[in-house]
Amino acid sequence: MKHRGYYGGFGGAFLPEILIPTFDELVSVFESAKTDPGFRNQYETLMAQYSGRPTPLTFAANLTRHFDGAKIYIKREDLNHTGAHKANNVMGQGLLVKKMGKTRVIAETGAGQHGVACATMAAKFGFDCTIYMGEKDVMRQRPNVFWMEQLGATVVPVTDGTKILKDAINQAFRDWVTNMDTTHYVLGTACGPHPFPEMVAWFQSIIGIEAKQQILDLEGRLPDRVYACVGGGSNALGLFAGFLDDPVELVGVEAGGKGIDTGFHAARLSSTDAGAGIAQGYKTYFLQDDDGQMKETHSISAGLDYVGVSPILAHMHETKTARFESATDAEVVDALKLTMRSEGIIPALESAHAFAGAFREAPTLSRDQIIIINQSGRGDKDIFTVADVLNDPEWKTFIQTKAAQYHA
Numbered sequence: 001m002k003h004r005g006y007y008g009g010f011g012g013a014f015l016p017e018i019l020i021p022t023f024d025e026l027v028s029v030f031e032s033a034k035t036d037p038g039f040r041n042q043y044e045t046l047m048a049q050y051s052g053r054p055t056p057l058t059f060a061a062n063l064t065r066h067f068d069g070a071k072i073y074i075k076r077e078d079l080n081h082t083g084a085h086k087a088n089n090v091m092g093q094g095l096l097v098k099k100m101g102k103t104r105v106i107a108e109t110g111a112g113q114h115g116v117a118c119a120t121m122a123a124k125f126g127f128d129c130t131i132y133m134g135e136k137d138v139m140r141q142r143p144n145v146f147w148m149e150q151l152g153a154t155v156v157p158v159t160d161g162t163k164i165l166k167d168a169i170n171q172a173f174r175d176w177v178t179n180m181d182t183t184h185y186v187l188g189t190a191c192g193p194h195p196f197p198e199m200v201a202w203f204q205s206i207i208g209i210e211a212k213q214q215i216l217d218l219e220g221r222l223p224d225r226v227y228a229c230v231g232g233g234s235n236a237l238g239l240f241a242g243f244l245d246d247p248v249e250l251v252g253v254e255a256g257g258k259g260i261d262t263g264f265h266a267a268r269l270s271s272t273d274a275g276a277g278i279a280q281g282y283k284t285y286f287l288q289d290d291d292g293q294m295k296e297t298h299s300i301s302a303g304l305d306y307v308g309v310s311p312i313l314a315h316m317h318e319t320k321t322a323r324f325e326s327a328t329d330a331e332v333v334d335a336l337k338l339t340m341r342s343e344g345i346i347p348a349l350e351s352a353h354a355f356a357g358a359f360r361e362a363p364t365l366s367r368d369q370i371i372i373i374n375q376s377g378r379g380d381k382d383i384f385t386v387a388d389v390l391n392d393p394e395w396k397t398f399i400q401t402k403a404a405q406y407h408a
């Protein structure tokens with residue numbers, strides 16, 4: 001272990017000996033990129049030309065009227081190429097992979113958005129690409145698996161453990177240990193050993209830097225609160241980055257699943273169910289039992305059921321520089337329905353947690369207050385889950401007809 005990348009008592013890099021030279025190389029490439037204005041310029045140009053940045057900040061006039069409280073703005077990360085904020089991190093790491101001269105990338109994915117973004121980046125830069133995905137998530141996010149494969153990636157379903165994101169991360173680390181010379185592990189969120197939390201947050205800071213300028217241009221003032229959903233923490237840290245030194249309340253919304261009391265959730269910071277521990281190469285709050293065994297998590301969204309959380313957010317929680325709430329699956333579906341019907345916007349189920357958290361509080365604020373909700377991704381990928389929950393009869397008929405065609 002080396003004493004680096006700490007945020008208060010969280011973070012660090014708890015690595016097997018064999019990975020230390022690989023991490024040293026990554027730290028050094030990232031440190032030089034971070035201090036090179038030419039690199040940030042190259043990154044921002046790539047994001048403008050390939051991913052359509054800056055993403056808009058949309059005034060949600062109908063939702064604002066509906067709640068009759070704070071003015072509601074939505075930061076539209078769903079409009080990135082591949083439909084989520086994940087592209088910001090992936091394209092940045094892709095540039096670093098080129099600098100390191102490696103030829104293969106691997107990644108874990110939960111909702112599949114990071115996997116699709118990674119497969120896209122690999123196709124563009126000419127890297128071989130393998131994506132590890134828990135078998136349960138493969139089932140939940142089949143459309144994204146299909147596109148990853150069409151983009152040229154190999155998708156490996158992970159059948160270990162609980163068959164979700166944490167198991168996919170373990171498998172990706174196993175691969176990396178045996179292929180370090182050629183391969184870079186494109187971790188998809190602000191977790192894991194140093195420098196990943198800092199590096200991913202640095203690439204995602206593009207969200208908050210843009211949002212701050214956009215709200216100043218539109219309203220001539222800062223927002224009162226900003227909301228983001230929290231899986232590993234990358235879109236939240238990205239949005240928060242624009243407002244860290246400002247009198248703006250930062251609110252993270254975790255997966256409340258079936259309700260905190262039921263135990264079926266993934267609320268690491270907003271419940272008292274998690275404890276500090278060390279796993280997957282870093283120290284943070286994990287949902288674990290008294291023996292330190294990772295617990296099963298639950299969320300309607302495949303991207304928010306990670307058992308740990310960014311050490312940067314764990315520190316912000318302890319220092320009270322950000323506030324953490326949770327939203328239940330049921331609240332999330334209501335928020336999704338309302339946003340679709342009133343604004344014509346389809347948030348990803350992950351993002352809909354941020355909407356649900358904001359909707360709870362918007363009516364308690366006054367009309368001259370402003371909030372920003374980060375729409376981390378678009379909801380198209382969730383069609384199977386949402387159609388199930390809404391029990392849509394025509395969708396069922398469509399699936400049955402398709403199934404009959406395949407049997408024919």
Ligand SMILES: Cc1ncc(COP(=O)(O)O)c(C=O)c1O
Nearest residue numbers: 231232233234235303350376377
């Ligand atoms: C659309 C979307 N939003 C949010 C997340 C959660 O990740 P993070 O907390 O790193 O932003 C995911 C993860 O897969 C996602 O796909």
